[in-house]
Amino acid sequence: MDNRWSDLVSPGPTPVHPLFEDVTEETVTVLRGASGPQRGVTGLSEDEGRLGRFLTDAHDVFWLGVHGGAGESVLAELLGGTACHHRWPARLDEEIQHAPAPVFLVARQNKRGLDAARLAARDWAAGAHPDVDLQGLVLVADAPGRTPKSLVAATRVISGGVPSTWVVPWIEELRLTGTVDWESMAREPRKVLTALGEAADEALSERTPQ
Template identity: 65%
Template sequence: MVTETEIRDAVEVLRGVAGPQQGLLGLAAGEGMARFLTDDSDVFWLGAHGGAGENTLADLLGGVPCHHRWPSRSAANPSVQPAHVFLVARQNHRGLKAAQLAARDWAAGSHPTITLHGLVVIADAPGRTPKALHNQTRITAGGVPQTWVLPWIEELRLAGTVDPESLAREPRNVLTKLREVINTTIRAKGD
């Protein structure tokens, strides 16, 4: 039997495509983000646009902010595991459009040396999400394996940093879910 607390603490994770799609056209030259070579085995936070929040997630959960560039592996070193990437975007029109473009780039198979775990959408304002942005978030979520929506965190706006344990229930639960994905599917395997 599911308790009321378990229902209230549940984090909605939107599910989309599991991997790149055959026959999908990639982006035109100059449309996508640049790349950088790395052998780092940590988690990568790829901001789809300026101000997406990849530095904040790296501060809160560890990992490497990509500064709007796809991590890439050297073809000369086939023993290196794929880069583990989370796409990050603000929950506004510009942010979600940038996330859609990055998801399309990934889905076209343009980044074979990464494993995209999903998209973290970060609220861009306090309060209820407007219906248009809620719908756009759900559409964007269809282009990536999983999507987590991180609600507004006022403490980050005011102080620039926050103790995750002191957060309100909803953002704390989303960060906990992300930490579980990172620890169980990435760091636990030693990739």
């Protein structure tokens, strides 16, 4: 099996978001990558900025910001779930079998954010977080307009190492007011957030006892 991490390996719930009928059938680009941890991926050392952990038995979706200002709190507010900021969720009692926690990594689509996302994704790929069922990576645009080619290229490389990658376009009102109104939101970010919310709902429903 091809190792999608060849460029990254170190040497040696009830939904709270509205769904928009006018956008749910439109295509949203989702980049697909590795579905699980892979052999040969080297984990992170302490000096590489490895993220911490927190204990929880919550039956929820978790949004994990891989750096400050990533946007995980906004996603949790809009789509439901828990913003766990810069820590991986871990289960309380290792002797009790728990379903892995569904986690979405969140980062800004800039150099700093992509570097942080690469490290967090590599940490997961090395098998360091058995309590986590990584759903993918959410990249939030940090500026209006066309994304620079270098960032697009880096996005594609990193997306190969996580199950799915969504890119949320620039939301001007979030910059100006700190909040988002679903009704007035521009069509493109609304499409992506609707699809992302559906993915979060599906991830949680798969773990809901029948």
